Amino acid sequence: QVQLQESGPGLLKPAETLSLTCSVSGGSISSSYWSWIRQSPGKGLEYIGYIYYSGSTNYNPSLQSRVTISLDTSKTQFSLKLTSVTAADTAVYYCARLEQQLVHGLGYYCMDVWGKGTTVTVSS
Amino acid sequence: DIQMTQSPSSLSASVGDRVTIPCRASQSVSTYLNWYQQKPGKAPRLLIYGASTLESGVPSRFSGSGSGTDFTLTISSLQPEDFATYYCQHSYMTPYTFGQGTKLEIK
Numbered sequence: 001q002v003q004l005q006e007s008g009p010g011l012l013k014p015a016e017t018l019s020l021t022c023s024v025s026g027g028s029i030s031s032s033y034w035s036w037i038r039q040s041p042g043k044g045l046e047y048i049g050y051i052y053y054s055g056s057t058n059y060n061p062s063l064q065s066r067v068t069i070s071l072d073t074s075k076t077q078f079s080l081k082l083t084s085v086t087a088a089d090t091a092v093y094y095c096a097r098l099e100q101q102l103v104h105g106l107g108y109y110c111m112d113v114w115g116k117g118t119t120v121t122v123s124s
Numbered sequence: 125d126i127q128m129t130q131s132p133s134s135l136s137a138s139v140g141d142r143v144t145i146p147c148r149a150s151q152s153v154s155t156y157l158n159w160y161q162q163k164p165g166k167a168p169r170l171l172i173y174g175a176s177t178l179e180s181g182v183p184s185r186f187s188g189s190g191s192g193t194d195f196t197l198t199i200s201s202l203q204p205e206d207f208a209t210y211y212c213q214h215s216y217m218t219p220y221t222f223g224q225g226t227k228l229e230i231k
Contacts (some may be wrong), residue, residue, distance in 0.1 A: 009173070045211060045222035051221045060125075060219040094167055101173050108174040109215040114167035 002027035004095050004115035009079055012122050018082040019094060022095030029053060029071065033076045036069060039093035040091035050098050064096055085122045092117045126150050128212055134210040136231040137202055145213035145226045149203035152192045156216040159188055159197045162225075163208045172197065173215075202228075 008020035022034070035050035049059035051069045059067050068081045082089060096111035129152035137143045147157070155175035170179045172188040175195060185200040192216035199206055207230055210221040 036179050044224050047218070047220045047222070057134075058218050062219070075140070096167075101177070103174045106155075108156060108177070109220070110170055110173040110179075111160075111168070111181065111213075112170045112173075114169070117167050120227070 001096060002113050004097065004113060006093060006095050006118040007113045008093075008118060008120070009111040010119055010121060012085050012120065013124055014086055014122060015084055016121055016122075018080070018085050018089065018093075018122075020080045020093055020095075020120070021077050022120065024076045024078070029078070030073055032107070033100075034069075034071065035096050035098040036080045037094045037096060037111065038089075039094065039117075040087075040088075043091075046091075048080065048082075048093075053057070083110045087122050089124045090120065092119050125218050125219055125221055126153060126216065127213055128214060128221050128223035129199065130210075130226045131210060131225060133224060134227040134229055138231045139202050139204055141202045143199045143202055145199075145210050145228070147190075147195045147197070147212055147223050149193045149195075149216075151154060152213040152217035155191045156214055157188070157190065158213045159186075159204075159224075160211045161208045168211060171188065171210075174196065194219050 005023045022051045035051045036048040051057045065081045067104045073076045095115045097113040099112045100107045127150045157175045162168040170218040176188045187198045195222045209227045211225045
């Protein structure tokens with residue numbers, strides 16, 4: 001069964017670049033969508049974006065100018081980079097599998113497997 | 125972006141109660157609606173997708189209904205482990221957005 005684990009620095013200074021990695025185990029990375037979500041007290045759960053195993057990406061327009069999601073199939077990992085961080089980027093960051101579930105011929109996307117989350121604090 | 129509204133933000137109930145948790149979308153999302161459960165310090169857990177399809181392994185006391193803009197998560201008989209925060213999320217189009225959550229508390 002697929003498991004996800006986030007890793008990366010927990011403390012950043014303003015203007016630095018946030019870099020997180022999600023390691024995928026128990027399944028293939030080469031057949032699904034892989035996403036990042038963050039959760040802060042102020043903004044709740046926020047979709048950051050996803051990457052498909054083919055390399056195509058989708059980003060939240062609110063973060064698009066600062067975010068990059070990439071995939072390393074050889075390492076079964078995918079990564080998040082967020083540039084020019086501020087205190088507003090302080091949050092718990094989750095990686096999740098974004099799976100398409102077929103119901104009566106319709107495809108529904110849902111985040112069915114989540115990592116445990118990693119806390120990132122931006123402070124000078 | 126489509127806004128998801130969950131009101132009330134908290135709800136008190138007792139073990140054995142039937143509870144309904146509402147969610148409203150700012151525009152129609154058809155049945156592209158998911159529900160998640162989150163306990164303190166843990167990641168969200170998928171409960172329902174497609175507005176009414178139960179994720180594998182989720183107890184049958186959970187059910188979902190609705191289409192368009194109005195949706196409901198129902199727990200038929202509350203168990204102690206159900207006290208948590210519940211979030212709705214649409215997957216109609218990106219960016220996928222979440223509601224602010226309804227915290228289910230013990231009365």
